[in-house]
Amino acid sequence: MPSASQYPAPRLDSRPAETFTATLGDLAARLEVAAPAATGTVFTGVALATDHVRAGDLFLGIKGAHAHGARFAAKAVEAGATAVLTDADGAALVPDGVPTLVVDDPRLAAGPASAFLYRDPVASMTSIGITGTQGKTTTAFYVAAAAGMAASGTIGSIGTTVGDDFFPPVLTTPEAPELQALFAVMREQGIGTVAVEASSHALVLGRVDGFAFDAGVFLNLGHDHRDYHPTQADYFAAKALLLTPPHAKVGIVDIDSHWGRVLAEQATVPVRTTSASGSEAADWRAEDVTLRAHGSEFTIRSPRGERVRFSTQLTGAFNVNNILAAVAALAESGRELADLAPGIAALPSVEGRLQRFDFGQSFTAIVDSAHKPEAINAALRAIRTTTPEGRLIAVLGANGNRDVAKRRMMGRFAAMFADVLIITDDNPYDDDPAEIRASLIDGARSSVVEITEIADRREAMAAAVRLARPEDTVVILGKGHERYHALAGGEIGWYDPDVLREVIEAL
Ligand SMILES: CC(=O)N[C@H]1[C@@H](OP(=O)(O)OP(=O)(O)OC[C@H]2O[C@@H](n3ccc(=O)[nH]c3=O)[C@H](O)[C@@H]2O)O[C@H](CO)[C@@H](O)[C@@H]1O[C@H](C)C(=O)N[C@@H](C)C(=O)N[C@H](CCC(=O)O)C(=O)O
Ligand SMILES: Nc1ncnc2c1ncn2[C@@H]1O[C@H](COP(=O)(O)OP(=O)(O)OP(=O)(O)O)[C@@H](O)[C@H]1O
Known part of the structure; x- marks a missing residue:
């Protein structure tokens, strides 16, 4: 029997096949910063770690917890980078003669710069961002299944799926240059829907900056992932960023938990609420829930009063919440509720999740x-x-x-x-x-x-x-x-x- 212990070798590159080009001058205009001396310098990719640099890249010199990335500019140029984007402190570390664009905060420029190079790839698909302590991966797969797995992508802790193709994971949410490159690959492959797990680190570190999700989903907030956040309020504020403009056009909030109800009140994007526990206050509800060892069945009621029966092969009452969130996100992004049930029913499992x-x-x-x-x-x-x-x-x-x-x-x-x-x-x-x-x-x-x-x-x-x-x-x-x-x-x-x-x- 073949071993399942090897990731299938990706048939695609994690960068688009088409060559995209931009100049430092164009990028300066897009970021609304002063044009550098070498405005005509062309770049064809973006990288914020020297290990990831390919010939023609713009290298992002970002101040990290341990070092200023601009320290590694010479190494990046050796690896083929044509230019550097950094802050004023970083500019002093870049070797003479290397074309450099200076911005206030290069980390916050990483998303917009990468989206600019690849011509805003996510705009061509329905994009759902998902945050929460538990259920991100499962909900991402429910989104993809509901929208049709073959024409959907997922990005998260299991890795990245592009239809049948697969890239092993590096982080739960990739850094912006990798994220935007993956979106560009998905656009080339005709992907119509992408679901992205947005970790609290990613939201704070600007990995999902530079575009707006069609819907941003907040599932729940526990105590499990607090290492990076000093207090629960700080952790909540990080997750809540997804439901703050410009990160999402609409927010889908599960109000079956305390923090969901808090966020539904505080979010600064339009919010649609979900409840699998019969809350009358919710816009989207799961009713008549039957739980079984091998899944569950329930009816989803939309804000317009439509009722559609759903079933899943995955165990756990929490998956009713996850499906409700996935379905509400897609329906609020323009999908027909009734079209979403077959894909959800057909999803056999999510890798390593019960x-x-x-x-x-x-x-x-x-x-x-x-x-x-x-x-x-x-x-x-x-x-x-x-x-x-x-x-x-x-x-x-x-x-x-x-x-x-x-x-x-x-x-x-x-x-x-x-x-x-x-x-x-x-x-x-x-x-x-x-x-x-x-x-x-x-x-x-x-x-x-x-x-x-x-x-x-x-x-x-x-x-x-x-x-x-x-x-x-x-x-x-x-x-x-x-x-x-x-x-x-x-x-x-x-x-x-x-x-x-x-x-x-x-x-
Ligand atoms: C805590 C955290 O998120 N750290 C991130 C941060 O690292 P850092 O500030 O320590 O970076 P640094 O070592 O000071 O280096 C500064 C810069 O120089 C660059 N560099 C450094 C050395 C070199 O030789 N060449 C080079 O280019 C680095 O890429 C970096 O851009 O900036 C780096 C890139 O700029 C990230 O890759 C790194 O994520 C690390 C790998 C990480 O493990 N992050 C985890 C905690 C994370 O993000 N996890 C969440 C999920 C969390 C959860 O589920 O609870 C995730 O989304 O995966
Ligand atoms: N909505 C939910 N509420 C509570 N628990 C859940 C929920 N969804 C899933 N779980 C539980 O959390 C486990 C992890 O689920 P999943 O991988 O989907 O979450 P995640 O947020 O992606 O977590 P991680 O980032 O650790 O992978 C599941 O096996 C299940 O036991």
Whole structure:
């Protein structure tokens, strides 16, 4: 059987095939800044990291947390950059004779400059931006499925899809030069709809500047992703940026949570609200919801009173919220509600999101990417409520080099739902793996649960499948779509579904 552990080699380049050209003078006019001396200098691409520079690029010298990017201008020119865009401090670092355009804030110019070079590619398609602590990836795939997968694109933590083509992920939301280049590739491929996960980092760092999404979706706000944001208010403000002009033409806000209701009041773009819990105040509602182990069925009611029955093969009440948001975003961007149901019903799974596998085993086997407390809570609750029979056997680890304070809580949430918990390693990097496992076990002890510690991830998965009876569910948490296992000695290739298949076949 071919291994699923290799990303399919992209058939496309991550930059458009057509050569786009612009001059520094034209760009200065577009950005409304003083023209540089070398106005006629031509550039054909944009890059903000020397590793990404191709011949003919404009290199963006941006002040970062560690260094001023303009320090690397000489390296960028060596790699083929024809010009540099930077601020006044950066200009002093650029070698003499290199054509340089000076702006106040080069990071904020990255989006507009890239969109300008590629002739505003996203304008030719329906674009949906999605933010929230949980559900971005799933909602992006629902948008693409509803609009027709073959003519849709998604950009997010699983990577970038362009119809059937695929690019592995670098960041959840790529930096603006890569994002705009991907939009240009999508335009060349005839993509009609694109769904983009907008992380809070991306919103703050201007990665989605330079264009307006047709609709910006806000799903929810938890505590899981706070490392970069000092307070919850700061985290909320970052997410709320998506619903601030010029980022989105209309905002779709899920008001089933506190922060959604706050945002619906505060957003400065026109807002349409959604609710899957029967809120009369919502413009878009899900009604008559039936949840099953293998998905759900419900009716979506539009603000105009239309009612269309939807179904999904994906588990979890939260997916009703995700579908409602995806559907409202597309419908508010001009799609017919009734046309959206077949694609949603046909979506078989989203990679690593409560993904079920049938390798011929008698029990239910699931792989899920949950690696933070709230996501573990949501995933295991969804399995437990829709599969009350049988035992839930969960395999759990925690990443090293981050989230130290969250490990006990991860163990605690897992133990609330699992009958058997197998604690193992999940990207320990150079942290002490035994210490990570001890924190998880410490948190899990607050509930009565059978806990086994098996450091080796493959052995842990093998133990889980050996324990499982036909009525049981085995869930492998943490990696989902990831293709690596990061150990102290370095990363090794790893794909949980492949290992799961191997340990099941060895039964
Ligand atoms: C915290 C954060 O977001 N950092 C971003 C920031 O890095 P930085 O400020 O540390 O950059 P720096 O090291 O000081 O370098 C300054 C500049 O010099 C450039 N440089 C540096 C060295 C060199 O040899 N050549 C070169 O060109 C860098 O590309 C950069 O433009 O600017 C860089 C590019 O300008 C980003 O790539 C980098 O994202 C890093 C890779 C990152 O890991 N970001 C993560 C945290 C992130 O954005 N995550 C979110 C999801 C979060 C979530 O789901 O919770 C995401 O959207 O992926
Ligand atoms: N609307 C939602 N509300 C609460 N939990 C959700 C929601 N949607 C998905 N989840 C849970 O969060 C997990 C991650 O979902 P998904 O990958 O779609 O979110 P994400 O925002 O893209 O997260 P990440 O950036 O970590 O990949 C799912 O497996 C599920 O357990």
